[in-house]
Amino acid sequence: MDRLDLAYVIGVVLGREDIDGIRVAYTTYMSTLGKWVKDPDNVVQYLVDIGKAKVVKSGQGRSVIFTDREMMNRVNSILTPREDVDPLTLVIEGIRKLANPLSGYADIGDVIKYIEGRLNVPTKEAEEFLVKVIKFHRGRFVFAHGGSRRLKIGSSYYGLVKVVGDAEVLSS
Incomplete structure (x- = not known):
């Protein structure tokens, strides 16, 4: 973490949301920043000069x-703790939200994007997460061909997934 990152972390922690960004009282900010940086005036001036x-x-x-x-x-994502999520609940929730109301099937590509957003992870990790959950709880899902993206599950490639059976009873 460099001086600019530190300056933003302190600003986000001390500040409040404003129309233009995050606003912090100058004297409070400078005294707090001065605890970690030798020259807080120069850091603030540099942030102003580069338009941040x-x-x-x-x-x-x-x-x-x-x-x-x-x-x-970026600072908010560092400061906000990751929530503990039951993997099966997350996948079922994603499939149900994204499913076609007539067929009940959800596009696997959309489910991967949903997992990416919820867990704040890259596409590859979200894909691996989905495959692990599906393989571990295989009886709760039905697959079909089609969709925007295909995953290899077993010996075939599938693009649609549906929640079935006893998936209503989630782990308590």
Whole structure:
């Protein structure tokens, strides 16, 4: 983690959401940043120079506004703890949300994207996760050909998946 990452972490932790980004009181921010960085003024000035922050007059004092949304999202993902999720529940929930109401089948590619989003993992990891859950709980799923993406399950490639049978009774 470099000085810029640290500056953003402190800003996100101390600040509050604003129209322009995340706003932090200047003196509070500088004193906190000064605990970890020798020259907090130079760090803030550098952030302003590269367009990732602004220093604005606010009431009697000043505020630092962090404007880089991508950097804020990255910091938030670091600071937000991953939730513990039951793998089977996650897969069944994804299939049910994405399933065609008439057939009950969901596209495996869409289910992988759903898992990616929920677990915040790359596509390959989401695919491996789905395959492991399906192989371990094979009796709860039915497969069909088609779909936008195919996975090898057993000796064939399938693109659609459906929840069946006793999948209603999830692990308690």
